[in-house]
Amino acid sequence: MTAISTQALEKSYRGGIHALRGVDLHVERGEIFGLIGPNGAGKSTLVKVLLTIVRRTAGSASLLGQPVGHRPTLAKIGFLPEHHRMPRYLTGRQAVLYYARLLGMTKRERERRADEMIEIVGMAQAAHRKLGTYSKGMQQRIGLAQAFVNEPELVVLDEPTDGVDPVGRVEIREVLLRMRERGTAIFLNSHLLSELETVCDRVAIMLEGTIRRQGTPAELAGKTKWRLTYQGDPVGPHTSNDLSFEAEDEEAQRQLDLARQQGRVITHFAREAVSLEELFMAEVRDQKGDQP
Numbered sequence: 536m537t538a539i540s541t542q543a544l545e546k547s548y549r550g551g552i553h554a555l556r557g558v559d560l561h562v563e564r565g566e567i568f569g570l571i572g573p574n575g576a577g578k579s580t581l582v583k584v585l586l587t588i589v590r591r592t593a594g595s596a597s598l599l600g601q602p603v604g605h606r607p608t609l610a611k612i613g614f615l616p617e618h619h620r621m622p623r624y625l626t627g628r629q630a631v632l633y634y635a636r637l638l639g640m641t642k643r644e645r646e647r648r649a650d651e652m653i654e655i656v657g658m659a660q661a662a663h664r665k666l667g668t669y670s671k672g673m674q675q676r677i678g679l680a681q682a683f684v685n686e687p688e689l690v691v692l693d694e695p696t697d698g699v700d701p702v703g704r705v706e707i708r709e710v711l712l713r714m715r716e717r718g719t720a721i722f723l724n725s726h727l728l729s730e731l732e733t734v735c736d737r738v739a740i741m742l743e744g745t746i747r748r749q750g751t752p753a754e755l756a757g758k759t760k761w762r763l764t765y766q767g768d769p770v771g772p773h774t775s776n777d778l779s780f781e782a783e784d785e786e787a788q789r790q791l792d793l794a795r796q797q798g799r800v801i802t803h804f805a806r807e808a809v810s811l812e813e814l815f816m817a818e819v820r821d822q823k824g825d826q827p
């Protein structure tokens with residue numbers, strides 16, 4: 536089942552800024568989908584078009600199988616906006632309850648769900664402290680509790696890890712995995728996906744309002760990187776005894792055999808994942824190369 540689908544989606548802002556230039560995107564239910572792109576790529580615009588905060592200029596889009604703007608469907612979607620601001624004088628628990636009330640949940644329901652979500656995001660200890668005393672990571676975790684409070688089928692998170700320290704990022708990642716286990720589809724975007732790549736089932740790279748690549752992190756990574764390290768002098772064509780190279784499995788084995796035949800002691804031989812960050816940077820470089 537499709538969680539998000541867009542076809543040739545376009546958005547031009549007044550003043551002639553063409554923020555989305557034909558976006559085709561498909562997010563399945565039950566997956567964590569990551570959209571990566573530099574600032575200004577159009578990520579937030581895409582999210583706002585999907586949630587009807589801004590109106591699309593052309594193309595079509597659907598959420599949970601219904602056209603964008605279908606009100607009963609919006610009630611099944613959780614949302615954490617970019618740079619969200621919640622009143623600093625509220626406690627974490629009060630903030631989650633406040634949003635649950637806006638969503639029209641009954642008192643019983645919102646208290647049960649708020650406490651459950653606060654537990655899941657690991658904020659039970661700090662739930663009665665004011666938001667003003669929270670770190671950025673704690674604020675984002677309360678933001679996640681808010682986004683998930685009405686048991687949505689799809690959650691859209693705009694830059695959930697922005698400004699969060701590395702420990703906080705790991706915690707957010709764990710929350711997302713826990714929520715995926717419950718069957719929630721999660722769409723998130725970031726200008727820095729390195730902390731989230733292990734969590735995403737599929738990713739897309741967005742540049743200047745278009746999707747450049749889309750697939751599983753493994754599909755996008757394409758060729759595998761290998762690392763081979765051995766003791767002693769370099770053998771054959773090797774220029775170092777510590778090599779990192781892109782190769783098919785068979786070629787990598789040949790490099791290993793070569794070092795072994797020369798009696799070298801192998802200290803390290805492994806596949807290394809090409810990080811999304813590297814891929815993303817390569818894509819940005821290609822684009823710069825395209826320009827005259």
Ligand SMILES: Nc1ncnc2c1ncn2[C@@H]1O[C@H](COP(=O)(O)OP(=O)(O)O)[C@@H](O)[C@H]1O
Pocket residue numbers: 548549550552553554572573574575576577578579580581
């Ligand atoms: N309300 C707006 N009015 C005019 N231009 C906008 C508006 N919001 C965003 N933009 C422009 O649209 C482009 C995409 O912005 P945005 O969607 O915020 O990108 P991202 O979230 O990837 O950083 C940028 O050039 C930005 O300046």
Ligand SMILES: [Mg+2]
Pocket residue numbers: 578579580617693694
């Ligand atoms: Mg943005």
